[in-house]
Amino acid sequence: MELAGLSVAQAITKVYDNSKYSRVLICCGPGNNGGDGLVAARHLFHFGYKPNIFYPKQSKKELYERLVIQCQSLEIPIVTELSNSSLTNDNDLIVDALFGFSFTGEIRPPFDEVIQKLKVTNIPPIVSVDIPSGWDVEKGNVNNHGLKPSMLISLTAPKLCANYFNGKHFLGGRFIPPGLKEKYELNLPLYPGTDQVVDITDLPSEKL
Template sequence: MALKAAAALDVELMSTGAFSIDQLMELAGLSVSQAVYRVHPPSAGRRILVACGPGNNGGDGLVAARHLSQYGYEPTVYYPKHNKNELYQRLSKQLEDLNVPFVNDFSKALADTDHVVDAVFGFSFSGEIREPFPAVIKALEETEIPVTSVDAPSSWSIEGGPPMSGVGSNFHPAVLVSLTAPKPLVKHFKGRHFIGGRFVAPSIAAKYDFEVPRYEGVDQVVEVMPGGKALVR
């Protein structure tokens, strides 16, 4: 799904689909939290570092951190550029009420975690990566700690995948959670791939020419193979 179509789909969900932005963010963050639980259960280590950018991708990360806390994990949030929008302020307050710590030193937090959620930049990101995020993405490139990226590995383009050189060119997370529907960048991704879009009406999926996978039970994510078909469990 190209950038223009993906952006149009988001608009469609909030118009004819009748979803609000906070509903979609809640569903996205819930999907991410379930994917993390699937690939990194609490028995593998409860410390989760959630790196959040200032936009919607970061909001998804804030929601995921709240759910992870409720699951029994010990999330820590790196959120250096707080969005002043009321929605993001409320998401931050919900984490504060759960005593989820916000940290300023990403490198130090990375050295003291078991798993990372990359919610820095989403599929619509373009332009120059500004401070403090170049160092964050470089650290994600170099760490041996598994990383789960939200909708797009940070710094990747929706069509071309990782940049040819510079920041993010060697960033290959272990897990990707595609929200609503996979983006073209997935053809460059080699890790475990989940789709979280159990809210898309069949009529909207048909309009945008993608297939909603079969979700099992109460799952909000489904793992798919590189070709896009759901894995049989």
């Protein structure tokens, strides 16, 4: 989770410079995807951004509580409510860390309302972590129920739904053991230098 969150933060720095996109709202869900968002918020702070965290349903697990404490120690604001005016007026960039690839079923309150707010056309650009919230992990944005981010940061390996995404696309998660790559026949691109992310926007899906 630490390396995944670092990957998210590093990918953001490559596209959204903090001179123009300093105010970043990280929307965190209750699971691992939200944990990645909490870690990303901390790294974005150290990279010179001004993160705010929207975390309406905080996990009671010790891991997530510790991640919250780390953000609080940096005085990163954490809120549980989100208004339409704050979305459009108080933020330059929004990070969607609500739901990851393992989420199934109907999106329940309060997140159904959150996703509807994030689908408003005049809000800042959205960066989704692993898969856009509301998307089917294989079929993509079925019935147009999900978000339409400007950038996607796939973690570990791109999910099938990434084939339906047309924006800026990064792969993060430089931590896969060689044995795991061989077992699942993962054909992953090389990471440049010491980066935790690689730009795969123009890489054909059959190359992954």
